[in-house]
Amino acid sequence: MTLIDLANPSKFLALTARALPWLAGATAILLLVGCYQAAMAPDDYQQGATVKIMFIHVPNAWLSMFVWGVMSVAALGTLVWRHPLADVAAKAAAPIGAAFTFLALVTGSLWGRPMWGTYWEWDARLTSVLVLFLMYLGLMALWRAVEDPSRAARAAAVLTLVGAINLPIIKFSVDWWNTLHQPSSVLRMGGPSLDKAFLIPLLVMAVGFSLLFMTLHLAAMRNEILRRRVRSLQMMQASQQAA
Amino acid sequence: MTALAALIRRDIKIALRVGGGALIGVLFFLTVTVLMPFAIGPDLPLLARLGPAILWLGALLASLLTLDRLFTADHEDGSLDVIVMGRTPLELACAAKALAHWLAAGVPLIAATPVLGLLLNLDAAATSAVALTMLVGTPALTFTGMIGAALAVTLHRGGLLLAVLVLPLSIPVLIFGVAASQAAITGPLSFGTPFSILCALSLVSFVVGPFAAAASLRHGLD
Numbered sequence: 452m453t454l455i456d457l458a459n460p461s462k463f464l465a466l467t468a469r470a471l472p473w474l475a476g477a478t479a480i481l482l483l484v485g486c487y488q489a490a491m492a493p494d495d496y497q498q499g500a501t502v503k504i505m506f507i508h509v510p511n512a513w514l515s516m517f518v519w520g521v522m523s524v525a526a527l528g529t530l531v532w533r534h535p536l537a538d539v540a541a542k543a544a545a546p547i548g549a550a551f552t553f554l555a556l557v558t559g560s561l562w563g564r565p566m567w568g569t570y571w572e573w574d575a576r577l578t579s580v581l582v583l584f585l586m587y588l589g590l591m592a593l594w595r596a597v598e599d600p601s602r603a604a605r606a607a608a609v610l611t612l613v614g615a616i617n618l619p620i621i622k623f624s625v626d627w628w629n630t631l632h633q634p635s636s637v638l639r640m641g642g643p644s645l646d647k648a649f650l651i652p653l654l655v656m657a658v659g660f661s662l663l664f665m666t667l668h669l670a671a672m673r674n675e676i677l678r679r680r681v682r683s684l685q686m687m688q689a690s691q692q693a694a
Numbered sequence: 695m696t697a698l699a700a701l702i703r704r705d706i707k708i709a710l711r712v713g714g715g716a717l718i719g720v721l722f723f724l725t726v727t728v729l730m731p732f733a734i735g736p737d738l739p740l741l742a743r744l745g746p747a748i749l750w751l752g753a754l755l756a757s758l759l760t761l762d763r764l765f766t767a768d769h770e771d772g773s774l775d776v777i778v779m780g781r782t783p784l785e786l787a788c789a790a791k792a793l794a795h796w797l798a799a800g801v802p803l804i805a806a807t808p809v810l811g812l813l814l815n816l817d818a819a820a821t822s823a824v825a826l827t828m829l830v831g832t833p834a835l836t837f838t839g840m841i842g843a844a845l846a847v848t849l850h851r852g853g854l855l856l857a858v859l860v861l862p863l864s865i866p867v868l869i870f871g872v873a874a875s876q877a878a879i880t881g882p883l884s885f886g887t888p889f890s891i892l893c894a895l896s897l898v899s900f901v902v903g904p905f906a907a908a909a910s911l912r913h914g915l916d
Binding site for chain 1: 838849870906
């Protein structure tokens with residue numbers, strides 16, 4: 452089974468139909484175990500119970516960047532290898548990535564309120580995640596601007612790759628900008644490195660969320676393929692009626 | 695080489711003639727800067743402090759507005775198809791078009807900066823610092839913005855979509871442009887560090903911009 456075999460949408464649909472229940476089950480088990488472990492984890496000596504937001508927040512933040520990486524690979528698939536499912540993968544990933552980024556921002560903001568006393572701080576990390584969110588939204592706007600999916604796919608692929616080059620530059624500039632404006636940051640998350648009692652639930656949650664992404668992504672790709680089939684059937688029907 | 699020179703000369707000529715619209719960018723820049731004191735208040739020390747930021751924002755928005763026309767006019771009259779199919783590498787042609795656009799629309803913005811600095815209560819040293827950072831920074835805006843312009847023309851959409859796609863990409867230029875100007879005016883940081891990073895951003899955009907724009911034109915036009 453290679454990537455080329457998956458180029459046939461019917462084969463892809465058949466394979467994912469078998470794989471999806473297992474993936475969904477594994478996701479549910481891992482997330483349940485992770486939530487249980489997170490709930491059982493001891494309170495932090497400084498942050499109290501609010502440290503448990505971390506178990507949701509950190510996996511979301513990781514995935515917000517990981518999904519852009521997935522889309523960049525898919526963009527290469529569209530532009531270089533012309534893989535027929537690459538643009539489906541890229542299109543399906545964008546809203547999911549935006550959702551993870553949004554959740555990272557919201558949970559971070561809810562965590563910040565009791566810890567830093569404010570919902571929003573122009574901290575370097577927060578700001579660069581916010582810019583990432585804006586870029587996800589711009590990409591989704593690009594997908595929605597054009598009806599023809601293959602035309603939109605190539606434009607979105609170019610933008611995704613440009614974003615992949617620019618995002619580290621933006622991250623670096625924002626870091627630099629913040630140290631300039633705000634030398635002593637209250638937001639530094641330094642302190643002692645993570646204890647095992649926190650690390651294990653966090654890793655379980657991270658794997659769980661990654662599986663959740665895979666499940667949602669494959670399901671969204673299936674929906675996109677079916678949507679395109681419905682659209683082409685409708686077009687055929689319309690042209691038959693016209694003839 | 696002659697083909698590229700001819701392309702640059704033609705683009706500048708079109709931009710400066712009736713219907714070109716390059717100089718409207720300067721007018722927009724002037725208007726935005728004049729609007730700022732109405733929003734902030736006629737407080738001269740405050741205006742002097744915000745001056746570099748206001749000028750950079752105005753230049754960013756002005757260059758964004760003129761970018762819309764970079765490929766659209768050529769697409770409408772068909773000359774873009776000739777450029778795409780021509781023997782000159784499309785990447786070089788894109789770079790030439792961006793250079794012409796910067797000469798016609800970007801340089802007037804820099805030339806207008808001293809006058810606008812006067813309105814914002816900036817002294818000569820501050821104004822020249824802002825103008826110098828713009829001289830090395832605005833090419834980056836044009837060359838990154840060109841990617842957005844190429845995407846917009848292949849999708850037959852422009853305006854707001856272009857702005858939404860290009861503005862996040864121009865954050866680094868804005869940060870280091872304003873930082874270098876501020877460093878020159880008030881310190882305490884050295885002017886050299888942000889200024890060299892600004893130069894580096896421009897150089898990176900010279901490499902990335904033409905390739906991305908050419909890829910998008912090649913894949914997008916039918």
